[in-house]
Amino acid sequence: MGRIIERTNPSGATTYGIRWTDEQGKDRKRFNSAWTKDGAEAELAAVEGRLAAGLATTRAMTVEQLYNEWLDNHVRVNCSPAHLEDSRIQYRLRIGPMIGHRRIDTINRRIVRQMVAEMQRVMRERHPGNQHAGHRTINKTLTVVKGMLTYAVHIEQLASNPAHGVPALPESPTRQIDAWPLEVIQAVAEAARRLGTPAAGERGTAWAGERDYAIIMLAALAGLRQSEVLGLLWNRIDGDWLHVTQKLCRRSFTLREPKSRRGERRVPLLDRAKEVLGDWRAMAIHEQIVFPNQGATDFVRAPLFDRRVWDKARDAVAIMEVDGR
Numbered sequence: 001m002g003r004i005i006e007r008t009n010p011s012g013a014t015t016y017g018i019r020w021t022d023e024q025g026k027d028r029k030r031f032n033s034a035w036t037k038d039g040a041e042a043e044l045a046a047v048e049g050r051l052a053a054g055l056a057t058t059r060a061m062t063v064e065q066l067y068n069e070w071l072d073n074h075v076r077v078n079c080s081p082a083h084l085e086d087s088r089i090q091y092r093l094r095i096g097p098m099i100g101h102r103r104i105d106t107i108n109r110r111i112v113r114q115m116v117a118e119m120q121r122v123m124r125e126r127h128p129g130n131q132h133a134g135h136r137t138i139n140k141t142l143t144v145v146k147g148m149l150t151y152a153v154h155i156e157q158l159a160s161n162p163a164h165g166v167p168a169l170p171e172s173p174t175r176q177i178d179a180w181p182l183e184v185i186q187a188v189a190e191a192a193r194r195l196g197t198p199a200a201g202e203r204g205t206a207w208a209g210e211r212d213y214a215i216i217m218l219a220a221l222a223g224l225r226q227s228e229v230l231g232l233l234w235n236r237i238d239g240d241w242l243h244v245t246q247k248l249c250r251r252s253f254t255l256r257e258p259k260s261r262r263g264e265r266r267v268p269l270l271d272r273a274k275e276v277l278g279d280w281r282a283m284a285i286h287e288q289i290v291f292p293n294q295g296a297t298d299f300v301r302a303p304l305f306d307r308r309v310w311d312k313a314r315d316a317v318a319i320m321e322v323d324g325r
Contacts, residue, residue: 002044004037005029009077016040020047022057029156033072061157063107063148064100067091070151081257090144094119104152112145112163120169132172139168182220184317189216192313205294207283212309214280215291215300221273230300231255232290237277242267250302 002020009015017031018040035043047057061069075084091100098115099107116138123134145163152158180188193213198204219229222242231248244265246255258265269277277290286292293300 002048004040004044005031006037007031011077013077015073015077018044018047020044020051020057023051023054027156028058031073031155032069033077058157060103060105061152062100063102063104064096066104066148066152066157067095067100069155070148074147074151086140087144087147090141094141095145095148104149104157107149108162109165112142112166115145116142116166116169130172132170135169135171139171142166142168180220185216185220187317188313189213189220191316192216192309195312195316196309207285208294210280210283211285211291211300212305212313214276215305216310216313217276218273221270221276222267224267225258226302226305228258230291230302230305233288234281234290235288237269237290240269240274242269248299248302253299253301 002018005017005019007015007017015031015033016035016037016039017029019027019029022028030043032039032043050057071084071087075087079087094115098118099111102111119134119138119141123138124130127133142163146161146166149158149161149163153161190213192215193209196204196209196212198206198208215229218224219226224242224244225247227247227250228244231246232242233246236243236245244258244267247258248254249256280290286296289299291300292298
């Protein structure tokens with residue numbers, strides 16, 4: 001006879017699963033975050049009915065089915081929003097097209113190695129001469145594959161993880177975070193101000209240059225991510241502190257939880273940062289949004305800011321790139 005399993009997640013929510021002995025005498029478990037207790041009981045009754053009829057109770061899951069269950073029952077519950085979004089991207093662009101149709105019991109280490117080799121081939125064709133081209137992206141994909149197959153072992157759909165033992169690729173040793181001197185940041189911000197301020201007789205938004213200057217200076221002085229700066233609201237700035245509680249998603253252009261899941265990050269504002277914010281606020285462009293778009297109706301979109309402001313300002317002061325960044 002089978003039984004109902006109850007689990008309490010870190011969030012405090014209760015999820016239900018079922019446990020039974022299959023037709024081969026093996027102990028089996030199945031979970032679904034959408035099940036209520038009644039739903040789990042109905043599923044268990046269906047399994048027991050199949051056992052009584054002499055039918056198989058285990059599912060020959062495909063990689064796509066495993067991905068959806070892993071995303072709902074593990075990633076959404078235990079991982080950050082950033083990891084959730086990255087997992088979706090890796091599956092949609094690479095894992096799904098390559099092995100999404102396969103049954104998970106046909107996945108072996110040779111297939112995983114072939115995936116990695118094929119991704120390497122594509123990346124080297126796109127970036128000839130760079131031996132580390134795309135390795136970071138490939139490693140992210142491999143991490144998602146390993147996570148999915150580890151979950152399959154956890155729910156007893158696989159006896160072992162076939163992706164274990166496939167090593168990560170070496171990433172470029174020149175990839176690093178390099179802090180620019182304040183003088184360089186100031187020069188880029190001044191260039192953005194000049195480029196964004198229309199000359200006499202030209203069409204354009206008069207205050208756009210001041211906004212672009214303030215965005216760059218605040219990001220540097222407060223150590224904020226671009227998505228956090230562009231998603232700022234005035235009510236999150238309190239005297240000497242800036243309260244980071246959201247970010248502006250680069251793809252959907254909606255406000256979302258920041259990369260950190262701590263709920264709120266308090267960032268101290270230096271005197272220079274407060275001066276930059278004070279000068280910008282005095283222009284009173286928008287009551288709520290700190291850095292509105294040209295029409296002062298919505299947030300500035302990151303891809304447009306990169307193309308129209310950041311890239312041009314950086315080129316104007318001849319900032320050199322390292323490893324293509």
